[in-house]
Amino acid sequence: MARYNRILLAVDLSEESSQLAERAVELARMNQAQLSLVHVVEPLSFAYGGDVPMDLSTIQEQLDEHARTKLNAYAEAIGYPVDKKLVVTGNTETEIHRIAKEEEIDLIILGSHGRHGLALLLGSTANGVLHGACCDVLAVRVHKAEKA
Numbered sequence: 001m002a003r004y005n006r007i008l009l010a011v012d013l014s015e016e017s018s019q020l021a022e023r024a025v026e027l028a029r030m031n032q033a034q035l036s037l038v039h040v041v042e043p044l045s046f047a048y049g050g051d052v053p054m055d056l057s058t059i060q061e062q063l064d065e066h067a068r069t070k071l072n073a074y075a076e077a078i079g080y081p082v083d084k085k086l087v088v089t090g091n092t093e094t095e096i097h098r099i100a101k102e103e104e105i106d107l108i109i110l111g112s113h114g115r116h117g118l119a120l121l122l123g124s125t126a127n128g129v130l131h132g133a134c135c136d137v138l139a140v141r142v143h144k145a146e147k148a
Contacts (some may be wrong), residue, residue: 002032002136006083006103010038010096010110010129013070016142021078023140024109028080034108036084038099039071040092044135084118094126101134110137 009024011017028035044060067087075082084103086097100108114125126139 002106004028004033004106004136005034006105007031007033007035007107007109008096008100008105009039010033010092011071011074012111012125013039013067016144017074018077019142020109020111020140021074022069022091023138024036025078025080027032027107027109027138032131035080036086036099036103036105037075037082038086038088038096039067040095041067041087041089042092043089060089083091092125093132096129097134105135107136107138108133109138109140111142 005025006091007028009020009022013092023037026035041060041063044063058148064087068085071085071087075085084124086098096110099105108129110126112124126137130139132136
């Protein structure tokens with residue numbers, strides 16, 4: 001079995017993200033690996049196209065700051081030392097690939113919702129990260145969080 005020295009846990013900071021922590025921490029402990037976290041914020045211009053008649057930079061900065069706050073809380077809750085906590089803006093697959101290469105990551109861990117049919121054919125974030133990754137990728141099946 002491969003030894004993983006540097007693990008990158010990619011999280012979307014949804015309620016389901018907590019399901020990934022257990023697997024990531026287990027692998028990090030088993031390998032005595034450095035664990036880094038990444039959350040990618042897609043630019044608002046992606047959602048609204050390039051022709052938005054207003055400056056979205058303040059809103060984008062607020063989204064980034066909110067993501068940093070949530071990622072810090074996530075890191076505190078997982079029960080394992082986190083080497084780096086990264087919040088980046090861009091295309092999710094591209095940014096995860098870039099960071100994995102720059103940080104010489106051995107294993108990327110991310111969530112997969114296990115879609116079927118047309119959604120599977122159209123692709124998903126997990127599929128996009130898998131194809132083109134410079135290292136091993138572990139897609140952990142996540143289940144919708146139960147509402148209390």
